[in-house]
Amino acid sequence: GAVVSQHPSWVICKSGTSVKIECRSLDFQATTMFWYRQFPKQSLMLMATSNEGSKATYEQGVEKDKFLINHASLTLSTLTVTSAHPEDSSFYICSAIGFWDSPLHFGNGTRLTVT
Amino acid sequence: SQQGEEDPQALSIQEGENATMNCSYKTSINNLQWYRQNSGRGLVHLILIRSNEREKHSGRLRVTLDTSKKSSSLLITASRAADTASYFCATDAQETSGSRLTFGEGTQLTVNP
Numbered sequence: 335g336a337v338v339s340q341h342p343s344w345v346i347c348k349s350g351t352s353v354k355i356e357c358r359s360l361d362f363q364a365t366t367m368f369w370y371r372q373f374p375k376q377s378l379m380l381m382a383t384s385n386e387g388s389k390a391t392y393e394q395g396v397e398k399d400k401f402l403i404n405h406a407s408l409t410l411s412t413l414t415v416t417s418a419h420p421e422d423s424s425f426y427i428c429s430a431i432g433f434w435d436s437p438l439h440f441g442n443g444t445r446l447t448v449t
Numbered sequence: 450s451q452q453g454e455e456d457p458q459a460l461s462i463q464e465g466e467n468a469t470m471n472c473s474y475k476t477s478i479n480n481l482q483w484y485r486q487n488s489g490r491g492l493v494h495l496i497l498i499r500s501n502e503r504e505k506h507s508g509r510l511r512v513t514l515d516t517s518k519k520s521s522s523l524l525i526t527a528s529r530a531a532d533t534a535s536y537f538c539a540t541d542a543q544e545t546s547g548s549r550l551t552f553g554e555g556t557q558l559t560v561n562p
Contacts, residue, residue: 340491368549377537378552427491437482438550440491
């Protein structure tokens with residue numbers, strides 16, 4: 335089945351630094367990728383929708399200058415958390431879709447801890 | 450409240466028993482999907498049911514959809530300890546596009562051996 339690879343699976347960084355998370359579709363072309371944030375024992379909150387070759391669409395309340403999304407190819411999207419703060423510590427998950435009305439394929443998530 | 454509310458929030462059963470989880474939503478939808486998440490991992494797609502379907506089966510899973518009540522249920526039969534996970538429903542609303550899903554709060558299922 336379709337595989338989405340997310341890297342790194344966990345990262346610890348110091349406050350003020352930036353962290354880049356990669357999301358790759360390994361065996362299909364992802365026209366659209368989604369980035370979510372999940373707090374412990376809570377649901378997924380959609381942060382932004384990323385379409386290849388165009389600017390990401392951010393959900394209300396998500397700072398686009400803080401969470402930079404780049405979708406440069408049909409198989410790769412990146413999320414960069416800039417000037418990270420402890421409150422940015424969370425589980426970040428990406429998903430990808432190849433064509434309309436197909437299920438989403440999720441990465442295994444990235445656990446970000448900002449100290 | 451959020452589109453896609455699930456109950457119960459937590460469910461603990463014995464191996465071999467059936468587990469039923471419910472999901473309610475608010476807007477018109479194209480389809481409703483169920484996902485499973487093991488602790489600290491990504492989500493795995495279980496089943497998709499379209500708005501014109503009422504019931505769907507996949508192995509030990511049975512999903513129903515009642516668009517008049519805006520609700521869905523996921524039944525796992527003959528549960529196993531390996532079914533322990535969080536289960537989320539997700540709706541694809543008609544007014545959105547590109548599979549922008551809205552997830553429910555999830556049900557934490559624990560199957561005791």
